Amino acid sequence: MSPARRRGLAEEVADQIREAIFNGAYAPGAQLREVELSGVMDVSRGPVREALRILEREGLVRCAWHRGTVVTTLSSEDVAELESLRGALERLAVERIIAHASEEDFVSLEKVAGLMERARDEHEMVRLDIGFHDAVFATAGHQRLAEAWEAIRCQVHLFLLTRIGHSTEGYLTRVPEEHRELVAALRSRDVQGALDLFAAHRRVAVDVVSAERVPG
Template sequence: MSPARRRGLADEVADRIREAIFSGAYPPGAQLREVELSGAMDVSRGPVREGLRLLEREGLVRVAWHRGATVTTLSATDVAELHTLRGALEDLAVHHVVDRATDEDLNLLAKTAAAMDRADDPHEMVRCDIAFHDAVFAAAGHQRLAEAWDAIRCQVHLFLLTRISLSTEDYLGLVPGEHHDLVAALRARDADAALALFAAHRRNAFEVIASGTERPASGK
């Protein structure tokens, strides 16, 4: 029973650190010190170390022997890969939503988009954005596609956190409207319009990040 409890505690620790990252308490590049975290959460360093390893597998944390753990800072290559992979997954999801989504699925998408109208903080807007895309993949009715999204979901959240760390100009005003347009295109079962709108939505975030992210010295 003890090993199971330790794994459960590590999961709880990971959840709390993840939440702190998503809330902006630990921005990209921030140091995650085991001693401080264990003291703040009143746990030993073992579960903290295991929790950080779980977050490392999600892509949220990077652990190096000479630096310890830090919140992942996305490189230009990371940004480009996430942008293109997310695009490939979302394009497939859009086709499936247009073909298969029920009225209930589409109503849920509209509800998640409406939540953005009430968001008054960039971090809350990012949460709403991720929740909307969760609903898109759920509405697609494709289990393995949903699992593929889930595998990069935290990294996409970090991608959007990076976006708002670089600029929040017009962010709260523009994002809700973009998502209402996405819902309208999906309701109309217009795959071409939906694909174009999703691509434009992704591109808006990508261009902000790409303009503020240095490429590696190798140029790769």
């Protein structure tokens, strides 16, 4: 076996680049040049190259020999796959929450949803949206389910950034209300009603993104 490695510089560089993507500094399709990133962050190109590999495994960037590294632009197929997989994961989460969650769990979810009322801009709202779904999967109490969500979490974040890149009309006012309704559906312990509402919630963002791709 090779020696164990501590968290190193490449992980810190990956954190900074990921944060820049989530803040909107690098939009989908933006090129990420090793030499520029190493200069901005005052590190050698080695850690930057390794950081980009980390982000590629997360699905946030794509590397091609003829184009270099770019922030991932999600295709229609990407969106469809994310939607179907996220839906399958959320189904299990909803079923487990309704079967096992306590009143304290519902109160905690309400508090997380309530944070959205104070979002200052769309990027913060996206973060809070992801944070709410983090809480949903944590509340489900299923370790492997939480790990499966973690595997697509960054790509879902990127998808929501794509959504606000297409349209922000009514976004800041609508999203908090949608999440309050999700918590209420879970609290009602109506499995099918909650599943339908979670599906409708996902569909809103998919429809916004898909509408922009329909020739007019």
